[in-house]
Amino acid sequence: MSTIIYPAPIFGPVHSRRLGVSLGINLLPGDGKFCTFDCIYCECGYNKDFRPKQKVQTREAVREALEKRLAEMKENGPFPDVLTFAGNGEPTANPYFPEIIEDTLALRDKYFPNAKVSVLSNATLIHNPKVFAALNKVDNNILKLDTVDMDYIRTVDRPTGHYEVENIIEGLKAFKGNLIIQTIFMKGTTEDGKDVDNTSDKYVLPWLEVVKQINPRQVMIYTIDRETPDQKLKKATKEELDRIARLVEEAGIKASASY
Structure with missing residues (x-):
């Protein structure tokens, strides 16, 4: 199994299917995975297989490394389209x-004021008032909602702590539209034979109704792009993603599909 463990605190830039030239910011240990989900499709592998020994990044370490990298890019290129908080969890x-x-926004304004600041989050900690406030400050507050079916969430996203999708939905509504919903669609089965196809109306229509209630400014739908720890997962087709994107657009919400 091929997995990706990202350096910390800065990696890239990489070319993102959804965001363009993206300079990655990894706030987690650079030697393993630290996540509140344990998704069967995660390119970083399963949590149990990549327990980190290092600690999470400090504020000072991130600020110093980010300023150094931005100064280098200002002089030598490439210019980033986005500074993206992602990485190992x-x-x-x-x-x-x-x-x-706060530091990242200030450095962005100093070096690349036209670049966006994005956060890719699974939304498990949005009820923390400080996290909520910080997410409201970034340009692209990208929050995950793969489904509204708790059985599917337990099978695919596998939260490591207490998780109630109804509470997450209420937390997403609290952003009052200042967010982007990110959803993965896929097919195949788990290694123990459970069907994980969420492209049918059984999953899409209830999800769409909740998306309408949340009323994000955009929905990003995508499918598997890299090798997954569960080997029996399959990509959703372009036609399936386009159909779902069209349903979102018909609901009056901007949608993009990444294949």
């Missing part, structure tokens, strides 16, 4: 996340 789990967001 859930970025908002770093206890310094709110302060690091």
Whole structure:
């Protein structure tokens, strides 16, 4: 199984299917995975297989490394389209996340004022007031909602702590549209034979009704792009993703599909 463990605190830039030239900011340990989900499709592998020994990144370490890299890019290129908080797990789990967001916005304004600041989050910690406030400050507050079916969430996203999708939905509504919903669609089965196809109306229509209630400014739908720890998962087709995107657009919400 091929997995990706990202360096910390800065990696890239990489070309993102959804965001363009993206400079990655990894607030988690650089030697393993630290996440509140344990998704069967995660390119970083299963949590149990990549327990980190290092600690999460400090505010000072991130600020110094980010400024050094931005200064190099300013001189030598490439210019980033976006500074993206991602990496080896859930970025908002770093206890310094709110302060690091403040530093990053200031450095962005200094070096690349046209670049966006994005956070890729699984939304498990949005009820923390400081996390909520920090997410409201970034340009692209990208929050995951793969389905509204708890059985599917337990099978695929596999939260490591207490998780109630109804509470997450209420937390997403609290952003009052200042968010982007991110959803993966896929097919195949788990290694123990459970069907994980969420492209049918059984999953899409209830999800769509909740998306309408949340009323995000955009929905990003995508499918598997890299090798997954569960070997029996399959990509959703372009036609399936286009159909779902069209349903979102018909509901009056901007949608993009990444194949």
